[in-house]
Amino acid sequence: MRKTLKLSAAAVALTLLLAGCGGGDLDSIDYENQGEGKAPSVSFETPLKVDEPQTRVLEEGDGDQIEEGDTVEVNASLFNAEDQSSLGDTYSEQPITITVDDTLKDQLPEIYDLLMGNKVGVTFAYAQPADDAAAKQSGGSQQQGGQSPGNAVEIYSVDSKILSEAEGTEVTPPEDLPDVSFGEGDPQITIPEGQDEPTDLVAQDLIEGDGEEVGAEDSVFVHYAGVRWEDGEQFDAQWTGQPASLSLSQVVPGWSEGLAGKKVGSRVLLVVPAEKAYGTAEELGENAEQKPAGSLVFVVDILGRSAPAENADASAQPDDGTMPQDGNHGSPAPAESSSDQ
Template structure:
């Protein structure tokens, strides 16, 4: 998404909020894909947290950027959300791709961080309702309608240990039901590649051929050719995926979490950006990514997957 700098700062705040309750073995940094690791339930908000969010004043009609007024500094001890409007559009459904507007403020000094409404750009971010990593955002929007507005207060810890609270108002601008798996024309893969098998739901598994040599260049093999538009490297996509190391070990999977993930192709490892740009929506793609296009060679990075050749099967369900 092509936000200008102030809006990009707000987008980073939203990403932090979405990832807040996600703690566990997998992560965006593990796969280069979504902020959707195995989620761990956050503590319930305290009475003080609820009161702090309840005291935020919102001015302005739905459909336009609102003004938020509160006494700073404002802080919460755990992610805390409040439904502002339930919306009067179509009911939201689990698994839908939601286009959301948001405006973000600093709880420390009540300064406005940024907004998707800024300067009339009209850009929205994309989330998948039901994604476990949405945490309280997922909780507050479930059962609501298009047009729903929610306040989210999110404590964030900086590298120096300083904790600040980000405050956002989100509005659901649109909701789209997307397929649950790749759909299109089957493509016969080149010989010698890892073999992909799908179960009845579309969840993939792979078999690595005996003696398979890790490639030095990216392999992007289309397995199913979708009929949708071509994906651009600057877009966000919604996808189901699983990632393996060459020994067959799964290290990340949206299928295991039960919900597709939505993320920008500008915020992933190079192998994803290069391998998925140009593919069509509805496609399933096998990616075999050398370390140089993933997390670097062993010793050159502290990442747990440094030096690893990674294998992914990605179903491209939508692009925005």
């Protein structure tokens, strides 16, 4: 499973709490944007040390104002503060998300304040004293998205906002499709009585968004819920909180075929026959206890998208906590991948 950077986190095992004297601070950072989809060029005086957590804007944003409650899509690059060596980046993998909320304000107030005062497109640097990072690691203090990597220089670029829910033009679906109703909690999906299991894939807009069109190889940020056609029982949902992040190249055909071509902001009803889901109980065999068999119905809010990274490993699954990882819950990853998760 590939490693994906998290907010203020790289692989902790790759970082060292190194002592040093002299060197530079965030003002010594020389930053150059290398273009869309590419990690920036960064250099700074070494060793770079700060006495307290600090941020510095490296490039102003020109998009929408970032506001309280927004979830933003971010690419990150991390560097060893002692020698500028790379600790990894998300540009060759998959972006992360940061929610600008009270949790971020409590745990990383400097980043919260910076985001609240800037626009989409902003790129900024962040660093904290090595002693603070070590205390958070040893004390188990969890930041949003993970632990601190210690003596590191962290560069973040805000690429876009992620919607909190579908928005656009409401669409009246045909009467013979499952009914979807909304109240508190997860949406309620009701299977029509007396209908045979579907044999064709249906991807029906309930709300037609007006955002970017989703490509067949894109990653999408979604809220979703799914039920079995057989009995209408819900087997999985991620409808509140952080959106699920998944690649359309790594999900069941009903998702990849049904969501490709839809627009960000759309709410989509997916009626997925067994052959485009996980298969029949007979076909699943031992996996029938872990994956829902037969035809399935999903309602999906498409909250954002990102184009595939040029060097991404299409066979890998993200481990940033934004996608359901437990194969027992029927997340839309292919049935055959459950043993790999």
